[in-house]
Amino acid sequence: MAFLMSEPIFFKTPDTVSLSKIADWAEADIVRGSADIEILGVAPVEDADAGSLVFFDNTAYLDKLSGTAAAACLVAEKHAAKVPEGVAVLVCREPYRAWAKVLAQLFPDAVVPAYGAGSGVSERAVVEDGALLEDGVVVEAGAFVSKGAEIGSGTVVRANAVIGAGVRIGRDCVIGANSTVQFALLGNCVYLHPGVCIGQDGFGYAMGPGGHLKVPQIGRVVVQDDVEIGANTTVDRGANRDTIIGEGTKIDNQVQIGHNVVIGRHCVIVSQVGLSGSCTLEDYVAIGGQTGVRGHVTIGMGAQVAAVSVVNTDLDAGGRYGGTPAKPVKQWFREVAAVRKLAERGGGT
Template identity: 55%
Template sequence: MAPAVFFPRGPGKTIAEIADLIGADIRNAPDRERRMTGIASLDEAGPDDITFFDNIRYVEGLASTQAGCVILGHRFGSHAVPEGTAALVARRADHAFASVGRTLFPSALAPASVLGGTGISDRAFVDPDAELEDGVTVEAFAVIGPGVEIGAGTIVAAGAKIASGCRIGRDCRIGANVSLSHTLLGNRVLIHPGVSCGQDGFGYVAGPAGLVKSVQIGRVVIQDDVEIGANTTIDRGAIRDTVIGEGTKIDNQVQIAHNVVIGRHCVIVGQVGLSGSSTLGDGVMIGGQSGVNGHVTVGDGAQIAAVSTVQGDVPPGARWGGVPAKPVKEWFREIMTLTELAKKRRSAGKNDE
């Protein structure tokens, strides 16, 4: 059986070309014209691979790596590398490595079509009232409803369902089994497999006969250059739109409830839950498995630590964490205090014995 390689190597780049690309200083390279064709971790890299080192925890891996080239962050620029391994010193090793990866493997940047073809599959259903620009790809078993508009260069993968009236911009990627309804997408939006977007939110009014369902008549508006991870769910607005600002990146399995407004260039990590009518400013970062209460505002540039619960408004630029979330310094002081109290109780218990 042939080895499974999903991202084959191309012609690569020389060490000199890579240094120019990332603005790095060449510290050790007997052959600057040597070509690097792949990327790998320190411990798995071979002589044709480039890797990076920016964390002292992996210093043993640096000493034993067989990589052809390693990118070092400035603070580690003087660390020794094995003989035969070129060293490039960059301001941010992680940023530089990401740039190299994008250059060597451009096909890995966005979800590709499942079947690898182009055009409209004869096994897809496209309603006659849908409007698709030239250059749209619709794969087998995808369904495009009436009144849908899709821009040039967009790929709708196998099994995706685009409901009536949705509008999708140019150069988007709609992954396999994605479900879109009541949704407007900008350009270059990447939606990974299994995302459900535009379904009604969770809204009920309690009454004497039980729970009465509230109607949800808003939309989901997703601006340019947003990326949405696999199996994330985004509810449409109740009486105003659910909005995701340009450049925002959302991880897998995130729940975004009705009327949520997310600013530009936010980062929302896996399994975060945003309750209805919460608002995130621009540049907000939320760690994995955190929750934000309904009608709460998180200010521009704020950061929420993983596994935190945000119950009240967070000021711009703040760093909060904990349950309930509070300023990080206050949270750490409380943890230290509780730790010291626990130690004293244990010590007192031993003395009593």
């Protein structure tokens, strides 16, 4: 059977907007070019045309910037002179953050993509008696909301999501398709991507030669305001106290968060990180992908851990760490260099 596959356009082309409006959104100053220049869209620097807005924030792309045909460029003051003649210059403190603000204005549907039209509770959803939904809640087809659950206005429960008994979900949240939320309290503006599992029992067993006895997990998960959790991430409920994710924290796809973990405010956790039970991340911690953190350790405020590391002892606040086991990056780099020299000296034998 033959069919025609037309090119899908998932995000509508934005309306034309003036450069002055772009500057307002980006909190930028126009230092070259007319405020009346019309911006027709956005593009990477190498693909831009005469109506495009671009940004520059990484000198690795300097050769691409030099040949850009863009109408205008968001750039830090230190790089403004590198923007070629004929391209309007908007100077801002942090070009990437400014770019994010502009994109949010031009493509609001990309911030929280819609899966389908409609409002209210779908006829094909199940909301049990005793669940409390404020006005403006959307529950899509196939979703299940258990008795005793409470959901705030503006929250969207996507298709086939399951909300457990007694769960509290704040306002303006998104519960992604095929997600499950149980034994949990979620604040406002929490965004769960598809397949997130929150509140299942943690991995707790009293081991013994005759078999491993399951330990009931009687804690909760508490997710504070403005947290985003990536697809297929799992957050176990506490064993005998709460698992906590602090305000503003951003978690990537396929992260495992064990029972009793405490994550502070505004942390960043990249994909495939594993946080073992009862570890603590203080505020503003950043952890690179595929890093493992041992149970009962504490990572101090503002510390950064490189990807593919193993954290098995406490890490001081504000430091930069990496390796297996994780250590200060300068020490890690010295050790890597020393091993390389030994290998070269041995001639590969």
